[in-house]
Amino acid sequence: MIKYLRIALLLVLASAAMMGCSLTSGQTSQVAKSNTWYEVADYVDGDTFKVKVGDEMETIRLLYIDTPEINKSNTPAEPYGPEAAAYTRKLLQESGEVRLAFDKELKDRYERTLAIVELKDGQILNEQLLRQGLAKVLIIEPNVKMENIYKQLEQEAKGNKAGLWNSGKEASIPEVHVKKATDTGxxxxxxxxxxxxxxxxxxxxxxxxxxxxxxxxxxxxxxxxxxxxxxxxxxxxxxxxxxxxxxxxxxxxxxxxxxxxxxxxxxxxxxxxxxxxxxxxxxxxxxxxxx
CATH class of the missing domain: 2.60.40.1260 (Lamin Tail domain)
Structure with a gap:
């Protein structure tokens, strides 16, 4: 009887281990990775869209930028919100697939993947929206790697009075400074x-x-x-x-x-x-x- 119990226990443990491996493998395959091309699956607004990762769709939120809101839940669209959404959709449709790059923190509080998005022609979607004046820089620590470059792009768009900067009355999102170490020498x-x-x-x-x-x-x-x-x-x-x-x-x-x-x-x-x-x-x- 003890022999049969031991065999049954071993079978249960082996089955659990196999299920664990299967789940781990499945979970890993569903997480977007860098240096991989993903099919664009759906569009949300100017700074948010979805890609197909394995058998699931993953929501991507563009890093370092914020586009004006479109009409949601009976809230009127913000100026240049529809234009930003249309521009993002156009570039993503033309590209078909995107490649992602990440900073220190991978997800936001809504579980969206935070990414720099490269298009098939080599353009960076995040940067193009800034150049067109369809987005503002939004830096949230600890994701600060591209802060200097993106603020330069925003200043260029301001100087060109592109998009939402055309009126001269728009203000940048308040700066989030990188925490600096004491004099390191x-x-x-x-x-x-x-x-x-x-x-x-x-x-x-x-x-x-x-x-x-x-x-x-x-x-x-x-x-x-x-x-x-x-x-x-x-x-x-x-x-x-x-x-x-x-x-x-x-x-x-x-x-x-x-x-x-x-x-x-x-x-x-x-x-x-x-x-x-x-x-x-x-x-x-x-x-x-x-x-």
Whole structure:
């Protein structure tokens, strides 16, 4: 009898494990990922639409921007709300599929996926709405990676009196400043053509860079540091691109450590692409302006 009970128990446990694996696999397949093209499934308004992920539809909310509202629940549409919705629909219909990129926080309080949306022709939907004056910049921490670039696009649209800026009476959404760390004593330089970033510690104390993040702002790419200590007066260089090294190399400056970023074409050589360095508390520790 005990033997049969043991067999039955083993069968139950095996079945539960298989069901768990199946559920985990199913859940994973239904989550939108970066660097994947998804079919556009439905349209909501200027900054919200849906894509097909597996057998389900996922709602996408455009990161860093806010478009005027359309007519909902007997509430009149805001100026340029219908125009923004029509423009978004047009670009999405022409593209058919989109590719998504994300920041630190993936979902908003309504469980919508927060994303930068790339169209098939290479345009970024979020940025095009700003250029047309059909959206305002909306920065909500901790998603701040593209703040500088998007505010520049908004200022250009203002200067051109595009869309909702035509009257000259519209105001930007109140700024949400990036929390900055106290003076870190770090200096950062970027050689974009060489895809080489150098970070120098000018203080008299070592700095632990574990879990710090180096961000290519326009390229929307992030390098996360492993456990590495930057000694007083020391430098660390992060190399990316097609000609990146295959391992540690001796650098011209004695005491410089070299790290390899296994990504090509990180830095935009045709437009401004600032570099930002965040500490493990997501505080801005250093910036390279690219002016």
């Amino acid at each position: 770090l200096l950062m330089e970027v050689d974009k053509p060489a895809e080489l970033v150098t970070i120098a510690n000018t203080t008299s104390s070592p700095i632990d860079l574990e879990d710090w993040k180096l961000v290519s702002v326009r390229g929307n790419q992030t390098y996360t540091f492993d456990a590495i200590e930057l000694p007083p007066g020391g430098k660390v260089t992060v190399k990316s691109g097609k000609n990146k090294a295959t391992g540690n190399e001796a650098m011209p400056d004695e005491g410089t450590q070299m790290l390899i970023w296994e990504v090509d074409n990180v830095w935009n050589n045709y437009e401004e692409d600032p570099a930002e360095l965040y500490n493990d508390k997501n505080e801005l520790a250093a910036i390279w302006e690219d002016k």
